[in-house]
Amino acid sequence: QVQLVESGGGLVQAGGSLRLSCAASGRTFSNYVMGWFRQAPGKEREFVAAISRAGVRTWYADSVKGRFTISRDNTKNAVYLQMNSLKPEDTAAYSCAAAVRYGSVQAVDYDSWGQGTQVTVSS
Numbered sequence: 001q002v003q004l005v006e007s008g009g010g011l012v013q014a015g016g017s018l019r020l021s022c023a024a025s026g027r028t029f030s031n032y033v034m035g036w037f038r039q040a041p042g043k044e045r046e047f048v049a050a051i052s053r054a055g056v057r058t059w060y061a062d063s064v065k066g067r068f069t070i071s072r073d074n075t076k077n078a079v080y081l082q083m084n085s086l087k088p089e090d091t092a093a094y095s096c097a098a099a100v101r102y103g104s105v106q107a108v109d110y111d112s113w114g115q116g117t118q119v120t121v122s123s
Helices: none
Strands: 003-007 010-013 018-025 033-039 046-051 058-060 068-073 078-083 092-099 110-113 117-122
Touching: 003 092, 003 110, 018 033, 018 092, 018 117, 033 068, 033 078, 046 068, 046 078, 058 068, 078 092
Parallel strands: 010 117
Antiparallel strands: 003 018, 018 078, 033 046, 033 092, 046 058, 068 078, 092 110, 092 117
């Protein structure tokens, strides 16, 4: 497995931006599809975005398309989530995760998880 640590969360007003980072260590980072998931209080964990091993292909939840951008830097063993035009409904704990399976948007397919970073969007 790969070890993951997120950073970059915080409090932001609606319409603002945040950039989340996820640092990986352990196994070869470029072997993994990387994803971001989020979980709000009282709600189930939901898929946000994922990126292929080389960073060529990306996947997004409909709720964040056009506002969020996932990227990765395999030379730095890091994946990022740029979040723009934030809305109060984006408030959640955001976690990055690593998967061997290509193209999965299901949390069950992800093998390694970070602890999460809180994002709070005020109205």
